[in-house]
Amino acid sequence: DQQVKQNSPSLSVQEGRISILNCDYTNSMFDYFLWYKKYPAEGPTFLISISSIKDKNEDGRFTVFLNKSAKHLSLHIVPSQPGDSAVYFCAASAYNQGGKLIFGQGTELSVKP
Amino acid sequence: DVKVTQSSRYLVKRTGEKVFLECVQDMDHENMFWYRQDPGLGLRLIYFSYDVKMKEKGDIPEGYSVSREKKERFSLILESASTNQTSMYLCASSKGTDFYGYTFGSGTRLTVV
Numbered sequence: 001d002q003q004v005k006q007n008s009p010s011l012s013v014q015e016g017r018i019s020i021l022n023c024d025y026t027n028s029m030f031d032y033f034l035w036y037k038k039y040p041a042e043g044p045t046f047l048i049s050i051s052s053i054k055d056k057n058e059d060g061r062f063t064v065f066l067n068k069s070a071k072h073l074s075l076h077i078v079p080s081q082p083g084d085s086a087v088y089f090c091a092a093s094a095y096n097q098g099g100k101l102i103f104g105q106g107t108e109l110s111v112k113p
Numbered sequence: 114d115v116k117v118t119q120s121s122r123y124l125v126k127r128t129g130e131k132v133f134l135e136c137v138q139d140m141d142h143e144n145m146f147w148y149r150q151d152p153g154l155g156l157r158l159i160y161f162s163y164d165v166k167m168k169e170k171g172d173i174p175e176g177y178s179v180s181r182e183k184k185e186r187f188s189l190i191l192e193s194a195s196t197n198q199t200s201m202y203l204c205a206s207s208k209g210t211d212f213y214g215y216t217f218g219s220g221t222r223l224t225v226v
Contacts, residue, residue, distance in 0.1 A: 004155075042219055043205070043219050091156075105153055
């Protein structure tokens with residue numbers, strides 16, 4: 001049972017435009033959400049996070065939006081740059097799961113010059 | 114710079130072999146995790162550990178075991194490797210319930226032939 005789902009395996013965007021990556025979850029106990037970025041031959045690195053008490057968190061070109069009623073979150077990258085090309089993983093955790101993260105399938109973003 | 118080091122980047126093993134994947138962190142983190150990454154399935158948790166000599170099963174523990182004799186080292190063991198264990202294996206560590214504090218290693222690409 002996939003508790004965290006990223007239904008788009010890939011996304012292609014033109015440089016300078018907005019990239020929107022989506023993530024859905026099923027477990028209502030999740031209270032913390034994160035996005036990780038992974039380049040080939042490297043481990044994932046933390047990008048941005050959001051607590052369930054917020055609906056938006058922004059860090060430079062990256063913004064994460066959380067819609068708890070829809071159990072949906074999205075990552076917006078504006079403007080997109082070729083160096084953003086990577087696989088993006090959505091992850092979630094519940095307070096009572098002691099820091100264990102549940103990851104989605106990942107979305108491969110390609111930003112074309 | 115903090116690090117999670119996985120002993121091998123690439124491994125090729127034969128079916129039925131016993132395989133050891135080693136992970137060492139230098140951050141004095143309590144928590145350590147083993148994930149495998151497969152196309153379309155994302156990162157799936159195999160085993161994790163909150164302290165020395167402690168271990169917990171993740172979502173897909175079958176065919177694997179782990180060992181944590183020292184705080185900094187977490188080993189993943191494939192008792193009898195099979196071809197369906199061909200995958201990218203990622204080790205991570207974190208401190209307490211620091212959800213965005215996951216630090217990943219670079220991964221080990223294991224091929225079982």
